[in-house]
Amino acid sequence: LKRKCFDGEEDIEGTLAGIKAIPSYNLQRQSLLDMSLVKLQLCHMLVEPNLCRSVLIANTVRQIQEEMTQDGTWQMINTQSTGQASLDRLVSTDILCRSSRDQVEGKHVPGYGTFNKDFESDQAQDSSETMSTASSVQAPRNLQSNMWEMENPQENKGNFQKSLDQIFETLENKSPNSVEDLFSEVDNSYYDLDTMLTGMMSNTKMGHCDSLETFSSPTNTASNSNCKSDLNDLDHIVEILVES
Amino acid sequence: AGFGSLMQDVLWCFSQVKGTIDTGVTEADIISTVEFNHTGELLATGDKGGRVVIFQREQESKNQPHRRGEYNVYSTFQSHEPEFDYLKSLEIEEKINKIRWLPQQNAAYFLLSTNDKTVKLWKVSERDKRPEGYNLKDEDGRLRDPSMITVLRVPVLRPMDLMVEATPRRVFANAHTYHINSISVNSDYETYMSADDLRINLWNFEITNQSFNIVDIKPANMEELTEVITAAEFHPHHCNTFVYSSSKGTIRLCDMRTAALCDRHAKFFEEPEDPSNRSFFSEIISSISDVKFSHSGRYIMTRDYLTVKVWDLNMENRPIETYQVHDYLRSKLCSLYENDCIFDKFECVWNGSDSVIMTGSYNNFFRMFDRNTKRDVTLEASRENSKPRAILKPRKVCVGGKRRKDEISVDSLDFSKKILHTAWHPSENIIAVAATNNLYIFQDKVN
Numbered sequence: 271l272k273r274k275c276f277d278g279e280e281d282i283e284g285t286l287a288g289i290k291a292i293p294s295y296n297l298q299r300q301s302l303l304d305m306s307l308v309k310l311q312l313c314h315m316l317v318e319p320n321l322c323r324s325v326l327i328a329n330t331v332r333q334i335q336e337e338m339t340q341d342g343t344w345q346m347i348n349t350q351s352t353g354q355a356s357l358d359r360l361v362s363t364d365i366l367c368r369s370s371r372d373q374v375e376g377k378h379v380p381g382y383g384t385f386n387k388d389f390e391s392d393q394a395q396d397s398s399e400t401m402s403t404a405s406s407v408q409a410p411r412n413l414q415s416n417m418w419e420m421e422n423p424q425e426n427k428g429n430f431q432k433s434l435d436q437i438f439e440t441l442e443n444k445s446p447n448s449v450e451d452l453f454s455e456v457d458n459s460y461y462d463l464d465t466m467l468t469g470m471m472s473n474t475k476m477g478h479c480d481s482l483e484t485f486s487s488p489t490n491t492a493s494n495s496n497c498k499s500d501l502n503d504l505d506h507i508v509e510i511l512v513e514s
Numbered sequence: 515a516g517f518g519s520l521m522q523d524v525l526w527c528f529s530q531v532k533g534t535i536d537t538g539v540t541e542a543d544i545i546s547t548v549e550f551n552h553t554g555e556l557l558a559t560g561d562k563g564g565r566v567v568i569f570q571r572e573q574e575s576k577n578q579p580h581r582r583g584e585y586n587v588y589s590t591f592q593s594h595e596p597e598f599d600y601l602k603s604l605e606i607e608e609k610i611n612k613i614r615w616l617p618q619q620n621a622a623y624f625l626l627s628t629n630d631k632t633v634k635l636w637k638v639s640e641r642d643k644r645p646e647g648y649n650l651k652d653e654d655g656r657l658r659d660p661s662m663i664t665v666l667r668v669p670v671l672r673p674m675d676l677m678v679e680a681t682p683r684r685v686f687a688n689a690h691t692y693h694i695n696s697i698s699v700n701s702d703y704e705t706y707m708s709a710d711d712l713r714i715n716l717w718n719f720e721i722t723n724q725s726f727n728i729v730d731i732k733p734a735n736m737e738e739l740t741e742v743i744t745a746a747e748f749h750p751h752h753c754n755t756f757v758y759s760s761s762k763g764t765i766r767l768c769d770m771r772t773a774a775l776c777d778r779h780a781k782f783f784e785e786p787e788d789p790s791n792r793s794f795f796s797e798i799i800s801s802i803s804d805v806k807f808s809h810s811g812r813y814i815m816t817r818d819y820l821t822v823k824v825w826d827l828n829m830e831n832r833p834i835e836t837y838q839v840h841d842y843l844r845s846k847l848c849s850l851y852e853n854d855c856i857f858d859k860f861e862c863v864w865n866g867s868d869s870v871i872m873t874g875s876y877n878n879f880f881r882m883f884d885r886n887t888k889r890d891v892t893l894e895a896s897r898e899n900s901k902p903r904a905i906l907k908p909r910k911v912c913v914g915g916k917r918r919k920d921e922i923s924v925d926s927l928d929f930s931k932k933i934l935h936t937a938w939h940p941s942e943n944i945i946a947v948a949a950t951n952n953l954y955i956f957q958d959k960v961n
Binding site: 298299305309320321326333334 | 693711739742744794795797798801848857
């Protein structure tokens with residue numbers, strides 16, 4: 271059973287062990303895909319997207335997509351109903367991103383800190399332990415399930431490709447309306463994501479790690495209105511400049 | 515010095531540290547580039563706040579032979595200011611990405627400094643005399659009433675306190691749509707190049723309103739973009755030759771004599787992938803963050819996330835030397851991807867004789883590799899080792915279970931303390947290491 275190396279660990283020998291390992295590999299791969307897509311959206315919101323980083327992440331996403339298409343798992347995951355499947359996906363993302371200590375305490379992982387020694391061994395922990403920490407990650411769950419809710423299995427691939435293309439188009443043609451452009455073809459459940467992330471535009475010096483941490487804090491309605499007014503100021507300034 | 519040239523005999527000592535001791539780091543103070551000039555007399559740093567600080571080496575005095583000439587502040591100026599691109603609604607950071615010195619041709623010093631969009635040529639000159647005794651104005655500069663002047667005199671130059679002035683002589687703007695990552699002065703001293711993510715432009719120092727585009731890898735359809743330019747440099751002796759590296763781990767050597775647009779490379783350097791090490795992160799860690807010609811011009815050195823490689827210009831299919839910088843991170847790539855550390859761009863440098871190469875790592879560690887003896891050492895830039903002339907103790911990262919007393923385990927490394935920028939004096943064993951907002955200067959031990 272040929273299996274690609276994930277994160278540098280050794281191949282597991284023996285078909286029985288191989289079969290047991292497959293779900294965790296898929297989960298890890300899926301969480302890597304989720305993480306990458308989140309990163310692409312995030313870097314889109316920051317005022318100065320780093321093109322090299324965006325290209326590398328997009329290439330990683332394409333690689334995963336290609337492999338999942340070859341596996342046949344691409345269709346499999348997206349035909350599942352959204353509720354349970356997305357919850358599983360998010361839990362596995364947590365496992366990947368948290369140290370074993372943080373999982374128990376339910377804390378969000380800091381940007382720089384100690385690393386988990388072996389992700390595979392954490393994967394083997396029973397899922398009940400990780401399910402119990404699910405309640406502490408309310409905000410990221412809403413975010414992620416809103417973003418990547420796939421309603422129609424046949425459209426999945428098309429939507430995915432479209433969002434990648436949109437990302438590159440808007441990287442190219444950054445305009446005051448680019449935030450709206452990115453989400454123009456997406457349903458209204460994205461609205462919360464939109465207003466929360468536009469709050470990051472006003473803080474242009476925020477690093478990527480800080481952005482990921484901000485994800486975890488609950489949205490604040492007061493800050494939403496501030497973000498909107500910042501955007502309005504920007505439009506106002508542009509109007510004045512164009513008229514002059 | 516008396517210890518010989520083999521690295522095992524070189525003991526590195528702390529010499530100086532510049533910057534604040536405060537634990538809180540002001541983002542504007544983060545050093546973003548370090549560069550010695552061609553004689554090593556001057557050392558320039560650029561920071562995120564757009565400032566350039568130039569240090570000058572003091573004359574060695576016979577009274578204190580062990581000090582070997584310390585570097586003191588010579589000039590400080592604001593090179594770039596934050597700007598706003600109204601068409602794209604983007605801020606343009608004032609962070610200095612690179613500084614490159616021009617060789618000295620007269621009493622003044624010239625350097626190029628660049629942010630993401632604009633390159634500037636700065637002239638740094640000294641003024642230590644001023645004219646005194648004007649006829650038409652008094653010492654304060656106020657005009658005198660001509661009818662009151664009864665005597666004529668010739669103004670004379672009198673010594674004054676040394677003043678170092680920095681003036682922008684040229685501004686090379688509006689030529690880059692994407693972010694500039696490299697500048698390189700050509701050996702003809704008349705031209706230089708600036709490289710961004712997708713294009714490389716050739717400039718003449720005298721002409722600021724136009725440049726030649728010599729490399730363009732932008733696809734017609736941006737959706738097809740899969741590769742960007744990460745670094746570029748001119749050959750040290752052949753003014754027609756330059757190299758540029760990519761995010762896919764390749765290096766292209768181009769000859770400007772073959773065509774105006776160097777889209778076809780003369781040489782293409784790429785190492786075949788090791789299938790046993792393949793993972794989703796393979797491409798990211800193969801992305802080259804820095805490329806440097808050796809002083810001899812015979813070799814190029816590249817830095818990717820985990821290794822430094824030396825290539826012979828005559829052999830394109832693989833590097834002649836590969837050095838592991840921090841291979842213990844290979845099993846942590848997923849975490850490093852999640853917190854974006856995997857995208858950190860480390861630089862690398864040659865020593866003056868091309869026998870030793872140096873690059874940075876995390877936890878304020880930096881590494882040196884002796885190409886002849888194949889020995890390597892890990893050193894740390896920290897305030898704890900900052901006693902004058904204190905010898906730096908080699909550091910070791912423990913990978914396995916048993917950690918010895920002086921070792922540090924991988925999980926204890928501080929990934930916020932990264933050494934991205936280092937510089938080596940052109941002829942002596944003096945190195946400058948930028949650790950966030952502090953600049954460390956180390957020298958080899960003198961008898």
